[in-house]
Amino acid sequence: MSRPRSRRPDRLVLGTHINPVPGHAAWRRPSSHAERIYDYAIYRRIAQQAEAAKLDYLFVADGPTHEADRFLHNPFRILESLTLVTSLVGVTERIGLIPSLSTTFFEPFNIARQLASLDHLSGGRAGWNVVTSFGGAEHYGPDELLEHDLRYARAEEFLQAVELFWRSWADGALVRDRRTGTWGDPRHVAAESFDGRFFKIRGPLNLPAGPQGRPVIAQAGSSDIGRSLGARYADLIYTGASSLARAQAFRADIRDRAAAAGRQPSAVKIVPSVSPIIGATESEARAMEADLNDLIDFEAGRRSLQWMLGDLDLSGFDLDEPIPTDYYPTATSTNRVQSHIDNFRPLAVDQRLTIRQLILVNVRGGGGWSVVGSVEQVADALQDRFEDLGADGYTLSAPYQPEGFDWITSALVPELQARGLFHTDYEHPTLRDSLTAASKAALDGI
Numbered sequence: 347m348s349r350p351r352s353r354r355p356d357r358l359v360l361g362t363h364i365n366p367v368p369g370h371a372a373w374r375r376p377s378s379h380a381e382r383i384y385d386y387a388i389y390r391r392i393a394q395q396a397e398a399a400k401l402d403y404l405f406v407a408d409g410p411t412h413e414a415d416r417f418l419h420n421p422f423r424i425l426e427s428l429t430l431v432t433s434l435v436g437v438t439e440r441i442g443l444i445p446s447l448s449t450t451f452f453e454p455f456n457i458a459r460q461l462a463s464l465d466h467l468s469g470g471r472a473g474w475n476v477v478t479s480f481g482g483a484e485h486y487g488p489d490e491l492l493e494h495d496l497r498y499a500r501a502e503e504f505l506q507a508v509e510l511f512w513r514s515w516a517d518g519a520l521v522r523d524r525r526t527g528t529w530g531d532p533r534h535v536a537a538e539s540f541d542g543r544f545f546k547i548r549g550p551l552n553l554p555a556g557p558q559g560r561p562v563i564a565q566a567g568s569s570d571i572g573r574s575l576g577a578r579y580a581d582l583i584y585t586g587a588s589s590l591a592r593a594q595a596f597r598a599d600i601r602d603r604a605a606a607a608g609r610q611p612s613a614v615k616i617v618p619s620v621s622p623i624i625g626a627t628e629s630e631a632r633a634m635e636a637d638l639n640d641l642i643d644f645e646a647g648r649r650s651l652q653w654m655l656g657d658l659d660l661s662g663f664d665l666d667e668p669i670p671t672d673y674y675p676t677a678t679s680t681n682r683v684q685s686h687i688d689n690f691r692p693l694a695v696d697q698r699l700t701i702r703q704l705i706l707v708n709v710r711g712g713g714g715w716s717v718v719g720s721v722e723q724v725a726d727a728l729q730d731r732f733e734d735l736g737a738d739g740y741t742l743s744a745p746y747q748p749e750g751f752d753w754i755t756s757a758l759v760p761e762l763q764a765r766g767l768f769h770t771d772y773e774h775p776t777l778r779d780s781l782t783a784a785s786k787a788a789l790d791g792i
Contacts (some may be wrong), residue, residue: 354792357767357784358732359615360583360738360759361403361442362396363460364389364430365747367421370650370709371641372746379747383421386433392751393434396441399755400769402780403442403473403582405564405741408429410451410482416653419646427475428460435468442777444473444564444582450505451479451486454540458511458551465556470776473562476501476580482557494678499572500710503542505563505579510540512560514550528618558778568596570678577603577614581781584741585618587709588715593618593736612785612792615738620728621710621745623718624753631718638746639706647705654686654708665702669694710745721753725761732767735792739784 365381366388373380382388393404416422424430427445434443443464447457457474465472478497492500513751519534536601539548565576566584576583577600587593593616601611611613616763623638625631644665656675663669674695677687693707710716717727731737742758744750762768773783 351550353733356612356738356786356792357766358400358728358762359617359781359784360762360768361405361444361582361617361739361741362401362751362754363619363741363743364392364404364406364529365424366392366741367424367747368743368750370647371643372422372638373421374641375638375746380421383424389425389430389434390437391748393438395751395755397438399759400763400771401441401742401755401759402739402784403444403562403777404431404434405444405473405475405584406446407475408446409477409479409776410485411480413481413653415649419643420650421763428464432464435464435471438471439469440471440772440775442471442473442562442780443468444475444562446475448477449501450492451482454504454507454545454547455511455551458508459553460774461508461561462512462551462553463558465558465561466553470557470778472556472558473564473777475564475566475584476505476575478567479596494569495571498567498569498575500544500576502575503540503544505575506542507545507547508538509560510538511549511551512555514538514750515554516688519554529713540763554753558776562777566685568688572685573600573775574603576600577609578607580614581778582615582617585616586685586715587618587736588689589692590731590734590736592692593715593731594734597735597737605778611620615781616714617739617741618737619743620740621716621743622724622754622758623710623716623745623750624721624724624758626720628723629717631720631723634746635718639709642705642709644705646699647709649706651701651705655690656687660701663701665705666700668698668700669704671695716745721757721761725759725765728762729765729767 367373367383379388396404431443431445447547461472461474514536515533519530520533521528535550537549563579564582564583567576568585583600585596587596597616600614600616604611604614623631623635625634646702648660652658658675675687694704717724718734728740742754744754763770772780774780
């Protein structure tokens with residue numbers, strides 16, 4: 347029986363990570379789409395299924411790296427994200443489309459123009475997952491990857507420059523007067539200049555901003571500088587906090603930083619990644635979890651965990667012993683994704699999980715949150731964390747396909763809708779307005 351909703355006046359924000367062939371071991375299941383990972387029909391089905399469930403957005407993780415060790419066992423990269431979401435414009439009508447685009451390897455004008463185009467073509471459904479990239483510099487030239495904090499400093503300038511381009515066309519720029527033959531009014535197109543440390547550029551953009559003006563900004567940095575960037579610019583922030591206490595602390599910190607930056611704290615939605623394993627009963631879900639675990643190659647899992655922890659060498663340790671506390675790295679010891687080390691710290695250092703147990707955590711949610719149980723149990727867990735102020739919604743990621751996503755869209759989402767926690771239809775045509783509507787009368791203290 348569904349629990350009634352309580353306490354919060356706003357609704358959940360729900361999206362999904364498009365991944366037709368989840369990594370690690372799930373692709374080995376006979377029913378997986380392993381042979382069709384580049385088949386457009388699979389992506390179209392996921393997008394339309396997500397839209398039928400009324401999910402707010404489709405998110406595509408992406409980057410330029412190709413790690414040989416991961417490639418050996420793990421379907422790590424799918425299609426290029428902007429190309430993919432653009433291809434989904436014509437087969438969807440309401441769901442938001444959020445590609446990942448790098449501020450380290452791309453240029454502000456290109457991204458401003460591409461995302462404005464996506465926003466026009468989709469009728470105001472474009473988003474941008476702002477990533478600074480943790481590798482791949484060798485593909486772009488001889489220079490080494492920028493140091494972590496410099497990548498975020500460049501990202502801030504990048505966002506400022508992109509916003510300059512998006513605001514360069516004012517109302518009245520397009521005249522389109524057939525009688526006089528006047529197409530546009532140059533007085534309403536501003537050629538502003540940006541003079542920064544990383545970019546010295548001048549506008550204007552050569553097309554107007556899309557229906558949203560500014561596409562929805564998503565971001566996932568959890569380091570100190572990453573949190574500050576997200577609090578100043580992001581509308582959606584992904585995170586991987588595995589415990590309620592860490593989730594609550596992360597959300598409160600982002601809201602405090604947003605307020606200090608002059609923003610309404612409720613404008614920033616915290617949407618942690620969740621990888622649910624769902625069954626008709628808890629025992630059925632646990633059986634699926636066991637089946638997935640049986641497919642894991644733990645030596646491959648060790649290499650993946652080492653990569654997640656900044657190339658920490660774990661070869662000298664037994665799988666059934668924990669990582670020595672004094673051997674565990676600090677987040678600043680890596681020039682890659684510092685949040686991975688922070689996410690695993692309470693598990694490895696405080697709880698003293700073994701390497702084998704950490705591999706299982708990594709396989710299921712990358713140090714994030716994995717919930718296992720019946721539809722009602724998973725919905726209870728999501729509702730509890732939402733109402734306990736640990737999240738404003740979730741980015742749902744199926745740990746196996748296609749059945750795992752079927753459980754999410756045909757069972758979990760309807761259960762959340764029945765509880766009044768999620769909308770039953772799209773309220774507005776644009777992604778930004780839909781997210782704003784999700785706040786309803788929410789107070790900034792909630």
